[in-house]
Amino acid sequence: MSTAIEIDDLSFAHTGADLPALERVSFRVSAGESVALLGPSGAGKTTLLALLDGRLQGWSGRVSVLGAPLDPDLPPPSARRSDTGFVFQEFALVERSTVLRNVLNGRLGRMSPLRALMGSSTKHDLEIARTVLADCGISDLAERRVDSLSGGQRQRVAIARCLAQEPRLILADEPVSNLDPARAGEILALLAGAAQARGATALFSSHQPDLARRFAQRIIGMRAGRIAFDVPTSELNDDATAELYREVEPIPGIGLRAVS
Amino acid sequence: MAFRGFGGFATSGLIAAAILWSFATTDVELSRLMSAGPRIADFLGRMFPPDPTVMAEIKKGSAETLRIAILGTLGAVILSVPLGILASETMVSPAVFRSIRTLLAFIRAIPLILVAMLMVGAVGLGPLPGIIAVAFHATGMLAKFYAEAIDGVSRAPIAALESAGAGPLVRLRHAIWPQMAPVIARDTIFRFELNLRESLILGIVGAGGIGFYIQTYVRSFQYDKAASVTIAVVVMVMAIEAINVALRRRFT
Ligand SMILES: Nc1ncnc2c1ncn2[C@@H]1O[C@H](COP(=O)(O)OP(=O)(O)O)[C@@H](O)[C@H]1O
Numbered sequence: 251m252s253t254a255i256e257i258d259d260l261s262f263a264h265t266g267a268d269l270p271a272l273e274r275v276s277f278r279v280s281a282g283e284s285v286a287l288l289g290p291s292g293a294g295k296t297t298l299l300a301l302l303d304g305r306l307q308g309w310s311g312r313v314s315v316l317g318a319p320l321d322p323d324l325p326p327p328s329a330r331r332s333d334t335g336f337v338f339q340e341f342a343l344v345e346r347s348t349v350l351r352n353v354l355n356g357r358l359g360r361m362s363p364l365r366a367l368m369g370s371s372t373k374h375d376l377e378i379a380r381t382v383l384a385d386c387g388i389s390d391l392a393e394r395r396v397d398s399l400s401g402g403q404r405q406r407v408a409i410a411r412c413l414a415q416e417p418r419l420i421l422a423d424e425p426v427s428n429l430d431p432a433r434a435g436e437i438l439a440l441l442a443g444a445a446q447a448r449g450a451t452a453l454f455s456s457h458q459p460d461l462a463r464r465f466a467q468r469i470i471g472m473r474a475g476r477i478a479f480d481v482p483t484s485e486l487n488d489d490a491t492a493e494l495y496r497e498v499e500p501i502p503g504i505g506l507r508a509v510s
Numbered sequence: 511m512a513f514r515g516f517g518g519f520a521t522s523g524l525i526a527a528a529i530l531w532s533f534a535t536t537d538v539e540l541s542r543l544m545s546a547g548p549r550i551a552d553f554l555g556r557m558f559p560p561d562p563t564v565m566a567e568i569k570k571g572s573a574e575t576l577r578i579a580i581l582g583t584l585g586a587v588i589l590s591v592p593l594g595i596l597a598s599e600t601m602v603s604p605a606v607f608r609s610i611r612t613l614l615a616f617i618r619a620i621p622l623i624l625v626a627m628l629m630v631g632a633v634g635l636g637p638l639p640g641i642i643a644v645a646f647h648a649t650g651m652l653a654k655f656y657a658e659a660i661d662g663v664s665r666a667p668i669a670a671l672e673s674a675g676a677g678p679l680v681r682l683r684h685a686i687w688p689q690m691a692p693v694i695a696r697d698t699i700f701r702f703e704l705n706l707r708e709s710l711i712l713g714i715v716g717a718g719g720i721g722f723y724i725q726t727y728v729r730s731f732q733y734d735k736a737a738s739v740t741i742a743v744v745v746m747v748m749a750i751e752a753i754n755v756a757l758r759r760r761f762t
């Protein structure tokens with residue numbers, strides 16, 4: 251089976267931060283796998299996902315996404331960005347635009363530059379938009395403005411936008427932590443199901459172990475920028491999970507360090 | 511607001527003192543106030559019936575006022591685009607946006623009629639000083655609104671479009687512009703309404719528009735004609751307001 255994500259000895263520090271956000275991270279994800287990044291707030295999940303999405307530069311190590319190496323100092327070309335879809339915790343939709351317009355925004359990287367600028371979608375683009383709207387159960391909301399929708403509906407729109415991109419890899423950063431528990435399960439099921447139906451690889455982060463368990467085949471535990479464990483979901487034990495969430499205490503001059 | 515405790519007592523005292531001071535130092539002759547009743551009635555009598563023969567002047571004057579407001583607003587928009595960017599927290603350094611904001615506050619503090627008088631002195635009578643005055647005065651508010659529209663743009667959808675493979679221009683068009691355009695349209699219409707209202711009186715200082723006729727007729731004691739022009743102004747203001755309420759509803 252081919253490899254969707256290949257990370258070797260990746261380290262990264264945000265500008266101005268005194269501690270690295272990622273420290274010597276290494277793991278592989280096979281094509282078609284569904285993997286959860288589990289870890290407390292500050293573990294480095296958002297940083298890792300944004301980096302895989304090509305939005306962070308200045309890291310060290312080796313990273314390949316969908317078979318092509320990422321440049322540590324340059325964002326990837328737009329053609330490759332379309333192959334990786336991203337679902338944001340805070341939805342990241344254009345609030346004053348309609349649902350359909352937002353979903354079509356997912357096609358912008360697939361259009362010719364002139365068409366993208368004019369926003370003139372082809373029949374094919376519209377067809378894809380209709381399909382993903384239906385897959386996400388929001389066909390009837392197509393003409394509604396996003397600012398009139400609920401949180402759950404908004405995340406459905408964001409997932410539809412991501413799917414409209416026709417991604418081979420779907421990255422999702424805490425896609426349900428802004429939603430109530432009932433919605434959260436529903437939306438994660440939608441995301442995981444859509445990825446599976448398309449044969450796409452899915453890597454999503456969560457700080458809730460039960461959600462990670464329900465929707466991932468494999469769980470990677472992160473703590474303080476490092477990989478704490480990497481196990482098939484069936485082998486995840488409560489001790490390892492508890493260890494991830496062990497209290498940390500600030501030490502003056504050093505920052506956050508685990509209490510031993 | 512509740513007037514409680516010493517603070518409330520002090521505030522009440524201050525207001526009372528201000529009123530007493532105003533009465534004591536202004537020559538409010540009660541006898542004149544008493545005899546004013548019949549004089550006001552006489553004055554109003556001379557305004558009625560309004561003289562309808564000034565229709566041509568009303569048309570000419572209001573068309574000129576409209577032109578002053580349109581061109582003044584256009585000037586303000588042209589000035590407000592660069593100044594709005596320079597006054598925005600997210601586009602330039604704090605030193606730049608703070609000084610531009612101070613400049614804009616200074617411009618806002620100068621009343622339009624004062625700017626118009628200065629401009630009449632500088633470029634002579636007619637609509638041109640009115641246009642310049644409106645453009646200058648309105649920029650103080652409009653550039654501030656534009657800066658707020660720029661700063662109100664949420665970054666998240668821009669990152670989302672970048673992630674989807676959209677280039678900088680495409681992001682500007684599809685993530686930034688849709689967030690800004692309705693705000694800018696609404697603010698510009700709002701400012702145009704103010705410009706139109708405020709430029710109705712510019713003619714009084716010789717800066718063009720319908721105000722010129724009010725001033726002319728009052729000075730020459732042709733109160734019936736002044737009454738017609740006044741009615742025209744009131745009708746115009748009400749019409750502007752109605753149109754604006756309808757327009758603004760479209761840009762939310
Ligand atoms: N833009 C930034 N600048 C500086 N430090 C940051 C920035 N973003 C995140 N960090 C730091 O990097 C670490 C990892 O953060 P993040 O990736 O957001 O973790 P998570 O998503 O797991 O909560 C944290 O210590 C956080 O404070």
Ligand SMILES: [Mg+2]
Binds near residue numbers: 295296297423424
């Ligand atoms: Mg995060």
